[in-house]
Amino acid sequence: MRLAGFFALAAGVIALPVLFPNNYFVIVVGIAAGLHVILAVGLNLLMGYAGQISLGHAAFFGIGAYASAILTTRYAWPALLALAAGLVVAGVIAWLLARPILRLRGHYLAMATLGFGVIAHVIMVQATHWTGGPDGLTGIPPLNFLGWSVNNDLHGYGVVAAAMLLAIWLSLNIVDSRVGRALRALRGSEFAAQMLGIDTSRAKTQVFVASALFAAFAGSLFAHQQGFVSPDSFNLTVSVELVTMVVLGGLASTYGAACGAIALTLLHQGLVVFEDYEMLIHGALLMAVMIFLPQGLFVGLSQAARWAWRTARGMTP
Amino acid sequence: MPEQLLQFLVTGITVGSLYALVGLGFAIIYNASDVVNFAQGEFVMLGAMMAIALLSAGFPLPLAALLATLLTVLVGLLLERFAIEPAAGAPVVTTIIITIGAAILLRGVALLLWGKDFHPMPAFSGDAPIHLLGGSTLLPQSLWVMGVTVLLVALVRVFFNRTLLGKALLACSFNRSAAQLVGINVRVMLRLAYGLSAGLGALAGILIAPITFSSYEAGIMLGLKGFSAAIVGGIGNPMGAVAGGLLLGVLEALGAGLISSGYKDAIAFLFVLMVLFFEPTGLFGHKAAERV
Amino acid sequence: MKDNQWKIILAAALLMIASLAGAVEPIKVGSFLSVTGPASFLGDPELRTLQMAVDGINAKGGIKGRPLELIHYDTGGNAREALNFVKRLIQNDKVDIIVGGTTSGDSLAVIPEVEKAGIPFISLAGAVDIVEPVKKWVFKVAHTDRMAAAKIFEDLRKRGLTKVALITGDGGFDKSGREQLLKLAPTSGITFVADESYGNKDTDMTPQLTKIRSSDAQAIINFGFGQAPAIVTKNIKQLGINLPLYQSHGVASKTFIDLAGAAAEGVRLPAAALVVAEQLPDSDPQKPVLLAYRNQYEAKYGPVSTFGGHAYDGLMIAVAAMERADGADKAKVRDEIEKTRGFIGTAGVFNMSPTDHMGLNLDAFKMVEIHHGVWKIVE
Numbered sequence: 001m002r003l004a005g006f007f008a009l010a011a012g013v014i015a016l017p018v019l020f021p022n023n024y025f026v027i028v029v030g031i032a033a034g035l036h037v038i039l040a041v042g043l044n045l046l047m048g049y050a051g052q053i054s055l056g057h058a059a060f061f062g063i064g065a066y067a068s069a070i071l072t073t074r075y076a077w078p079a080l081l082a083l084a085a086g087l088v089v090a091g092v093i094a095w096l097l098a099r100p101i102l103r104l105r106g107h108y109l110a111m112a113t114l115g116f117g118v119i120a121h122v123i124m125v126q127a128t129h130w131t132g133g134p135d136g137l138t139g140i141p142p143l144n145f146l147g148w149s150v151n152n153d154l155h156g157y158g159v160v161a162a163a164m165l166l167a168i169w170l171s172l173n174i175v176d177s178r179v180g181r182a183l184r185a186l187r188g189s190e191f192a193a194q195m196l197g198i199d200t201s202r203a204k205t206q207v208f209v210a211s212a213l214f215a216a217f218a219g220s221l222f223a224h225q226q227g228f229v230s231p232d233s234f235n236l237t238v239s240v241e242l243v244t245m246v247v248l249g250g251l252a253s254t255y256g257a258a259c260g261a262i263a264l265t266l267l268h269q270g271l272v273v274f275e276d277y278e279m280l281i282h283g284a285l286l287m288a289v290m291i292f293l294p295q296g297l298f299v300g301l302s303q304a305a306r307w308a309w310r311t312a313r314g315m316t317p
Numbered sequence: 318m319p320e321q322l323l324q325f326l327v328t329g330i331t332v333g334s335l336y337a338l339v340g341l342g343f344a345i346i347y348n349a350s351d352v353v354n355f356a357q358g359e360f361v362m363l364g365a366m367m368a369i370a371l372l373s374a375g376f377p378l379p380l381a382a383l384l385a386t387l388l389t390v391l392v393g394l395l396l397e398r399f400a401i402e403p404a405a406g407a408p409v410v411t412t413i414i415i416t417i418g419a420a421i422l423l424r425g426v427a428l429l430l431w432g433k434d435f436h437p438m439p440a441f442s443g444d445a446p447i448h449l450l451g452g453s454t455l456l457p458q459s460l461w462v463m464g465v466t467v468l469l470v471a472l473v474r475v476f477f478n479r480t481l482l483g484k485a486l487l488a489c490s491f492n493r494s495a496a497q498l499v500g501i502n503v504r505v506m507l508r509l510a511y512g513l514s515a516g517l518g519a520l521a522g523i524l525i526a527p528i529t530f531s532s533y534e535a536g537i538m539l540g541l542k543g544f545s546a547a548i549v550g551g552i553g554n555p556m557g558a559v560a561g562g563l564l565l566g567v568l569e570a571l572g573a574g575l576i577s578s579g580y581k582d583a584i585a586f587l588f589v590l591m592v593l594f595f596e597p598t599g600l601f602g603h604k605a606a607e608r609v
Numbered sequence: 610m611k612d613n614q615w616k617i618i619l620a621a622a623l624l625m626i627a628s629l630a631g632a633v634e635p636i637k638v639g640s641f642l643s644v645t646g647p648a649s650f651l652g653d654p655e656l657r658t659l660q661m662a663v664d665g666i667n668a669k670g671g672i673k674g675r676p677l678e679l680i681h682y683d684t685g686g687n688a689r690e691a692l693n694f695v696k697r698l699i700q701n702d703k704v705d706i707i708v709g710g711t712t713s714g715d716s717l718a719v720i721p722e723v724e725k726a727g728i729p730f731i732s733l734a735g736a737v738d739i740v741e742p743v744k745k746w747v748f749k750v751a752h753t754d755r756m757a758a759a760k761i762f763e764d765l766r767k768r769g770l771t772k773v774a775l776i777t778g779d780g781g782f783d784k785s786g787r788e789q790l791l792k793l794a795p796t797s798g799i800t801f802v803a804d805e806s807y808g809n810k811d812t813d814m815t816p817q818l819t820k821i822r823s824s825d826a827q828a829i830i831n832f833g834f835g836q837a838p839a840i841v842t843k844n845i846k847q848l849g850i851n852l853p854l855y856q857s858h859g860v861a862s863k864t865f866i867d868l869a870g871a872a873a874e875g876v877r878l879p880a881a882a883l884v885v886a887e888q889l890p891d892s893d894p895q896k897p898v899l900l901a902y903r904n905q906y907e908a909k910y911g912p913v914s915t916f917g918g919h920a921y922d923g924l925m926i927a928v929a930a931m932e933r934a935d936g937a938d939k940a941k942v943r944d945e946i947e948k949t950r951g952f953i954g955t956a957g958v959f960n961m962s963p964t965d966h967m968g969l970n971l972d973a974f975k976m977v978e979i980h981h982g983v984w985k986i987v988e
Contacts, residue, residue, distance in 0.1 A: 024701035028693055053410060100594045106409070107353055111548040112593050114541075115586035122583040125779050126806075134781040135714045135736070136688065138721075153696070228718050230688045230781075236541070240417060247414045272682055272694075275644070276429060283422025287400055290415045294407040324819040324848075332813050433649040435836040437868045444871065446847045452822070454848055528843075529812035530836050530868055534646075538810040574816035579779065579806040 005255060006169060013161045017154065027153045029269055031225060034160035035218045036261035038167040040245040041254055042214020045171060047243070048252035049180065050207045051187035052102060053110045056117025057242050060212040062124060062234030063090045064219025069137040069229045070130060079143045083220040090216030091209055098205040117239050124231035136230025143224045156225045163221055164258075167214055171254045174210065183207055187252070248289060250296025259298040320451030325574040326567060327449070331459040331528075333566020334466035338521035339543025340550065340558035341473060342514035348490035348553050349510030352401060352412045356420040357518055358540020359427075364389045364519025365531035366427055369436045378441065386519040392423070393515025397508050420536070427533035438526040462524045469517060470559050477555065486510060490553065545585075549592055551602020560601065565589075635678035636671070636937045638663065638927070639704030641694045641719075642733075643711035646686035647780060647809055650835050650864065652711040654917030655733055656681060657910050659708065662924050665905070672931050680704060684715050691715035692722060699726045705937035708923040710734050711916075714781040720747055729930075729943045731923040733916070735858075736785045740966040748946055748966045750922040750956060752858055752881065752974060754786040754832075755793065760879035760974045761855050762797040764987065765828060770853065774803035774826035776817055776841060778833040783809070786832035786857055802826050809837050814844050822850050834859030839868035846872040853877065858974070862914030866982055877987060879974040881915040883955045884984045898953050918955030926952055926959065 067086030071077040185193040249260020293300030371381035446454035476483040550557025572584035643652035682694035710716030713736035805817035861880035886899035930945035957973025
């Protein structure tokens with residue numbers, strides 16, 4: 001019954017394009033939202049469960065995307081192989097970084113991850129020979145599963161939706177596993193966790209790598225889906241947005257992170273019509289949600305729903 | 318080569334002074350409230366934009382600078398009262414997002430008030446460069462930046478070490494409930510910290526605007542560099558933030574001049590990472606044990 | 610009597626339905642511009658121009674009686690947003706034509722989508738790659754960075770300068786300009802003795818310029834837009850470097866002169882004739898077009914820039930093509946845009962063809978110099 005929410009979500013994801021065929025807000029925005037969900041769910045493992053902040057997560061997103069872009073356009077690798085290579089590269093980098101970076105705490109960790117993100121972005125802009133520079137790389141082929149090519153947005157929606165569900169399912173399982181329990185102990189108090197015999201540094205490394213893999217996976221999908229990559233999809237603003245999604249939705253909840261990712265994606269699409277007022281409204285909304293629902297949208301709203309349900313039941317005996 | 322080096326140092330110290338002032342603002346707020354205020358860069362932008370607007374409305378420079386600083390202090394107080402106080406007790410990341418929201422909001426307001434253009438501001442005492450040894454030059458405005466920074470840093474130091482108010486503020490940073498017990502009004506102290514940071518930020522903005530111009534987005538980059546300065550120096554240590562800022566500025570200038578101008582930001586941040594790997598609480602941070 | 614009343618009401622109702630159903634259905638012009646972000650310098654006047662020009666056309670009765678409707682989104686200079694908004698324009702708003710794409714990055718990113726959807730797209734950005742090789746549905750109206758490079762080299766040769774220092778930012782416009790300069794240099798007899806770079810949000814470029822000062826350069830080229838070129842210009846004066854400075858067409862707006870102040874004196878750059886319209890001889894066919902646009906824009910918004918001019922050219926070429934195609938049929942409009950000949954725009958005279966989807970030649974650029982705070986044509 002633990003997975004009831006999961007199946008409800010899966011049903012919704014499948015029903016949407018059937019109910020609203022060829023709808024931009026379902027298909028195109030849905031792809032963007034789906035990718036954001038994968039990223040946010042992965043980051044939530046690190047932030048929500050292990051209590052470690054990362055302000056450089058867009059770098060792993062970018063590593064996945066650029067691995068796919070460079071290997072397919074310059075070396076003609078098949079897309080799936082490039083995706084796998086992206087995962088390996090991001091995983092290795094995360095593993096190498098994990099030990100020194102995760103020794104840091106709080107704001108020092110935030111700074112170190114931010115610095116890593118900035119360095120990765122500078123390389124994307126400056127190493128023109130490999131990355132195509134500020135305008136990026138174009139002509140990335142779509143994903144191809146044994147001849148079935150993901151060459152239109154509906155196919156793209158299907159693939160991203162499946163990937164998103166996979167990411168959520170994985171996240172739910174990691175949280176429930178032995179590692180997950182160790183992580184939650186770690187978030188409460190690292191010292192106490194150590195006393196309980198948990199190898200905290202090992203657990204942190206594992207979750208950092210896992211979270212980087214989620215991001216690189218989303219990056220590869222992103223590159224093959226839109227056919228080009230450029231550094232501005234992976235800058236500090238994106239890293240900050242990802243953190244915002246996780247916190248906005250509700251830390252330490254897989255559905256919360258997903259909820260935050262979808263909310264922020266929709267918010268952006270909705271606010272664009274306000275033109276010059278967009279920024280003002282965006283900032284005010286962000287502040288309001290965090291001040292009035294400090295536990296995040298998902299927790300806040302589900303509490304409200306529970307309260308409404310209880311009062312409604314109370315009124316009709 | 319030596320004369321080039323001198324020029325790099327002049328540039329580095331000018332830019333570093335600004336990072337130091339912004340970093341100082343981060344440190345003061347962090348000390349008082351454990352919050353990293355990501356709207357610190359926006360204080361810098363507001364100070365500059367308001368000073369420019371007042372100048373073009375005909376105010377003389379000293380008055381425009383004073384009014385712009387006071388108005389920015391007011392914004393800092395409002396931010397504390399209406400965004401930070403209601404969220405008291407919220408997790409650290411929540412307050413981070415609140416200040417990020419505030420930064421976006423302030424940028425949005427500036428965009429509506431002053432548009433998207435860059436705005437110039439006349440230098441305080443002319444543009445004629447001062448010639449130093451071997452062809453190196455220095456702008457009078459750079460002297461202003463360095464001089465005012467030294468003055469402000471000294472004042473902040475005296476404030477924290479010599480005045481009762483400053484000591485009370487410092488007490489809050491060590492132990493808030495203990496401070497409350499000895500009769501310090503923590504709430505007032507918090508507002509004081511935000512006002513002080515906002516004022517310092519605004520002054521930094523007014524000092525730099527003649528060199529770099531200003532626009533509604535000008536705070537983003539300075540905020541980022543100021544945060545780095547505060548971290549490198551050991552967050553919560555005001556003088557550490559100043560040292561961190563100067564170090565970062567000089568390093569950027571040397572990186573751009575001697576190694577590679579394209580990769581200079583990467584060089585600066587690589588340095589920051591190296592510092593943290595070897596000194597996980599910054600160069601001058603407290604090595605205090607974490608509470609269990 | 611009662612019968613007649615019914616007939617009148619019925620007729621009126623039918624007329625209304627008919628008018629709603631298509632007789633005055635607007636032609637939808639889609640646009641995606643970088644109105645905020647690093648390229649707002651360019652995108653903002655473009656948007657204002659489009660709004661102004663669309664209002665003007667509608668006041669005159671639209672195209673064959675159909676009014677224009679402008680639908681635009683702000684990309685913030687982010688190519689990923691550009692692609693999503695172009696999909697929104699095509700799939701959700703169902704626009705008939707797209708005029709937009711402030712930056713080359715934005716424009717290049719949407720080309721595959723535009724080609725797939727088969728919708729005419731007139732880009733306002735600079736990079737040569739947008740129309741080379743020629744793409745069926747893609748056109749552009751802004752001068753290319755290659756033209757700017759050629760024009761600068763032409764002027765350098767006239768002055769007998771061959772050793773040049775280059776300093777560029779880290780944006781797409783900067784990098785693409787740098788690439789064209791380096792590519793054209795060998796055949797133009799120019800050698801680059803320094804090649805420095807800076808971040809577009811940097812506040813001080815003196816370290817890079819100090820290195821240039823100690824090189825044996827005879828002139829400096831700075832390729833970029835926004836505030837950075839103004840800082841470079843001021844830093845050059847500050848360091849006491851007395852070399853001729855060339856900027857790109859990216860700073861051809863009054864803002865640059867305001868920002869750089871006295872340091873801007875003597876700076877040369879290739880620019881569209883728009884900024885020097887009143888200095889053109891009366892015989893120049895471009896003059897009335899330029900003055901008309903400029904006066905209209907300045908009456909409403911303040912100093913004109915060449916970027917707004919690109920939006921004007923793009924929209925007017927589209928409008929002319931729709932007039933000739935007698936409607937907004939995408940394929941017909943595309944063919945008509947390709948047949949644009951002798952169209953006098955703000956950027957120059959356009960002569961498009963199946964092999965040239967831009968149609969401007971080097972004459973479209975004027976070499977201008979800043980003299981006492983205003984642009985002067987260099988003879």
